[in-house]
Amino acid sequence: RRTIDYGSDVVRWLQECLVPRTSAQQLQGHYSFTKELMPPFATPQGPYDAICPRFVHAASNKTRAPVNVVHWFPHGRRLLTGTQSGEMSIWNGVQFHSENVLQAHNSAIRAMQWTPEEHVLISGDQLGIIKFWDQYIYNFQTFQAHKESVCDITVAPTGQKFCSCADDSHAKVWDLKTGEEERAFTGHGWDVKCCDWHPTKGLVATGSKDSQIKLWDPRVSDAITTIYCHNNTVTKVKWSPHGQFLASASKDQLVMLMDVRTMSVRKVFRGHTKDVTSLCWHPESEAVLASGGHEATLNFWDSFGASTPFESIPGAHEGPIWSLSWHPLGHMLVSGSNDYSTRFWCRPRPGDEDFEAMLPRKVALGANEEPVIIPDDLHVGSVFDSGIFTSEPGPPLSPEAKESALKRARLMEEEEVNEFAAKAAAAHGEGELMQGLSVGEGEHRKDVFDTSDFDAEEGHAPAAATETPTTTAAAAAAA
Numbered sequence: 343r344r345t346i347d348y349g350s351d352v353v354r355w356l357q358e359c360l361v362p363r364t365s366a367q368q369l370q371g372h373y374s375f376t377k378e379l380m381p382p383f384a385t386p387q388g389p390y391d392a393i394c395p396r397f398v399h400a401a402s403n404k405t406r407a408p409v410n411v412v413h414w415f416p417h418g419r420r421l422l423t424g425t426q427s428g429e430m431s432i433w434n435g436v437q438f439h440s441e442n443v444l445q446a447h448n449s450a451i452r453a454m455q456w457t458p459e460e461h462v463l464i465s466g467d468q469l470g471i472i473k474f475w476d477q478y479i480y481n482f483q484t485f486q487a488h489k490e491s492v493c494d495i496t497v498a499p500t501g502q503k504f505c506s507c508a509d510d511s512h513a514k515v516w517d518l519k520t521g522e523e524e525r526a527f528t529g530h531g532w533d534v535k536c537c538d539w540h541p542t543k544g545l546v547a548t549g550s551k552d553s554q555i556k557l558w559d560p561r562v563s564d565a566i567t568t569i570y571c572h573n574n575t576v577t578k579v580k581w582s583p584h585g586q587f588l589a590s591a592s593k594d595q596l597v598m599l600m601d602v603r604t605m606s607v608r609k610v611f612r613g614h615t616k617d618v619t620s621l622c623w624h625p626e627s628e629a630v631l632a633s634g635g636h637e638a639t640l641n642f643w644d645s646f647g648a649s650t651p652f653e654s655i656p657g658a659h660e661g662p663i664w665s666l667s668w669h670p671l672g673h674m675l676v677s678g679s680n681d682y683s684t685r686f687w688c689r690p691r692p693g694d695e696d697f698e699a700m701l702p703r704k705v706a707l708g709a710n711e712e713p714v715i716i717p718d719d720l721h722v723g724s725v726f727d728s729g730i731f732t733s734e735p736g737p738p739l740s741p742e743a744k745e746s747a748l749k750r751a752r753l754m755e756e757e758e759v760n761e762f763a764a765k766a767a768a769a770h771g772e773g774e775l776m777q778g779l780s781v782g783e784g785e786h787r788k789d790v791f792d793t794s795d796f797d798a799e800e801g802h803a804p805a806a807a808t809e810t811p812t813t814t815a816a817a818a819a820a821a
Contacts, residue, residue: 382672389629394675394687409678416460418670424451453495466492496539507534549576578621591618622666634663
């Protein structure tokens, strides 16, 4: 079983802090330098070392259902996943085995979020119900928050308030202690698909199906400003770890990066070929951003670099990537997808070259094989070039060609009959038995419809046995 243990990296960092080296150790492209790796928070000058494109493990439940949301515990030792069937699963964050599975909701789980102190877990489902769970995953409060499906949940940095949005064109701010609604944000004209609370300030960002992004003051119900930068539904909005940038993903296949200090779009990331469905910042660096698309591609972006991904993994899943979550230490990334699986990704080791070659083989039968070639006269080429897949038939034959083909068929049939008769005569002359059906000869000859053998087995006397001796003698005298 594969294991990702961050203890050795942290111990190496502590050793460097206590006994610093005279010269920094340079990593080389070989696996033996893996022990020299530092945790991501120890190398802020090298953000590219924090990306996680290397596949580690794929986990799935016995009840196969799309994974809608993945979320780490704040301490980083376990992972929570919510599925379309309403199940909540707890996975070990080191060895990736399942620790517990419970039926948390009666419908699909759409959002989950821990409070910063890890005291309360908030989850929302497709029926608009929100539940509170304690640190032992015990449900202690349930209430109807929205009339439509909950789309996203975000918690204030103080842990006293939280905001939820749903497919009912508005978001709501709630008091975590009492579970009561404080106010509603009603400025959007369509379904509110996402929301995110600023990591240090009282500022909430929401994205809607009307292609707008709004910033709200949680103390009032009016929007501070509206940002028009997308041409389609805004699927995700995420603040950077320090709150300087706001990243947004949309169905227009773009990822926008906005600077809140200037209230302008800083960069436009282009690289997805379908809807961008998930977004996640690195917890330790504002330079690294990960996104997942409907085409199952996982992209890593540099917020201070080019507008194209500096690392891309096409085919990271076999379906749309619905959720991404980075480990609190930043050394591991988790993705949840429509292909019923939760996949773990880690930082590359020195010497890794091709990350696509490390991906698991496709589950679908024949997904990685070439078309089967059948070597016989009944098939031409592959199976897709024969039978119902063949091309259209050619022009019809002329009467002369038809007559010639019939003559050839008759001659071939006569030759086969003569050959069989010659073999039968030769076998009869040599006293050998011929294989096949026979009606017998002489007194043992039987007609095709003679059933005397079956009558004897069933206990019926044959017709010859019913004749009396007198009748038999009279017939012999007459002959």
